[in-house]
Amino acid sequence: MEFELTREQELVRKMMREFTETQVKPIAAETDKTSTYPRETIEKLFDLGVMGMIVPEAYGGAGADDLAGAIAIEELSKQCASTGDIVATHNGLCCGPILQHGTEEQKKKYLPMLTTGHHVGAFALTEPNAGSDASKGQTEARLEGDHWVLNGSKIFITNGYVADVFVVFAMTDKSKGTKGISAFIVESSYPGFSVGKHEEKMGLHGSPTAEIVFTDCIVPKENLLGREGKGFSIAMQTLDGGRIGIAAQALGIAQGAMAEAMDFTKTRVQFGKPIDKFQNTQFVFADMYMGIQAGQLLTYKAAASKMAGKRFTVDAACAKLFCSELAMKTTVKALQMFGGYGYTRDYPIERMMRDAKITEIYEGTSEIQRVVISGNIL
Structure with missing residues (x-):
């Protein structure tokens, strides 16, 4: 088994670490305090080729592999999980399904965009009454001549009030349950599209979340993504890949927290010595380090399985579950360790x-990840 990163993957880590330290870290606190979308940072990430980095060069992307994509999110999230979230959603949940399920015409049009x-x-995907259970979605799409007409709403949509292109799921035949769900590529400029409530969240204040x-939103007939009725399988496959991104985000948060605590305990003096000299503190750091190492292996394994064309549903669920609980x-x-500070x-x-x-x-609660894992191994 190979545990070494390729030269390209190491270069991505170096590039993202430097970018995060110089461009992301200095504004992270203000981004959170003011709930400001870090627009300039995202524009710079476009210029670096990070937005859509897994997209082949033929469609305008950097042609990076899935592990490099996970590393980019991991590094960003060490200092600003909001920025990591914006990138993870863009790359994994929008570019990903278009790349995997889109027609050649759709790829040529949307991936360069x-x-x-x-x-x-x-x-x-998520609706007020359809969170973990996507079959209860009420958003409908009906075909009228050369276009689809969409009616309904979605909630908790990451990048919601800044995004230009959406992968949207709607019922094309309610009588068929999950087999009646279809996927569509929808542009925010289409007639009948609007942004509702902007969510005020506990965290991720820089990540724009909205309804x-x-x-009566008009969507061209050719914007059906995949075959009619295959939307549920597209959503589940997309979420498998997206969970690798969230695992990487959570992993980055854990690494960032450990680094901050290490710096603080070196300078905080109590009872005559820095608190990192107390064995209790050292044991906590040992546990943190061990967990981060395990989470990194799970995340990188899931990315490697995806890259190898293997079924990675369980690997992605394990990585997402472990790393999210590790981050917390x-x-x-x-x-x-900081005490009142x-x-x-x-x-x-x-x-x-x-x-x-x-x-x-998000992208499946911890309870859902356990359902996915147990359902596949039993």
């Missing part, structure tokens, strides 16, 4: 803890 064209992408509303545990332990906004650890929580919820 999502890479060199600086158009942000999003994924719209999307379709009111690590940030809580790290905050404890950690509970203030003078240090980034409270932000990291708030950001970590969502990784246990």
Whole structure:
């Protein structure tokens, strides 16, 4: 088994680490405080080829592999999980399904838009009464001549009020349950498309989350993604890949929290010595390090399985479940080391803890990941 990264993957890590330190870290606290979408940062990531980096060069992308894509999200999320989330959604949940399921015409039109064209992408599946159970979706699409007409709404859509291109799921035949769901590529400029409520969240304040509303929204017939009735399988396959991105995001949060705690404990003196000299502190760091190493192996294995064309559903669920719970545990332990200081906004650890929580919820809760894993291994 090969545990070494390729030269290209190492270069991606180096590039993203430098970018994160110089461009992301300095504004992370202000981004969170003001709930500001980091537009300039995302534009720079487009220029670097990170937005759509897994897209082949023929369609305007960088042609990077899935592991390089995960590494990019991991590095960004060490300092700003919001930025990592924006990139993960764009790359995995919008570019991903178009690349995998789109016609050649759709790829030629939309992938260059999502890479060199600086158009942000999003994924719209969740509804008020259809979270974990996508079969309960109420958004409908009916074919009328040369176009589809969409009616309904979606909630908790990442990149919702900044995205230009959406992969949207709607019922084309309610009588068939999940087999009646179809996928569509929808542009925000289409008639009948509108943005509803902007969500005010506990964490990820820089990641724009919103309700999307379709009111007799006109979508060209040729924008059906995949075959009619295959939307549910497209959504599940897309979420498998997306969970690798969330695992990488959670992994980055855990690494960032550990690094902050290590720096703090070296300078915080109690009882006559820095608190990193106390064995109790050292044991906590040992547990953090061990968990991060395990999470990295799970995440990279899932990415490698995807790259090899293997079925990676369980690998992705394991990585997402482990890393999201790791991020929560690590940030809580790290905050404890800061004492009262950690509970203030003078240090980034409270932000990291708030950001970590969502990784246990979106793209399938921890409970859903356990259902996926057990259902596949039993």
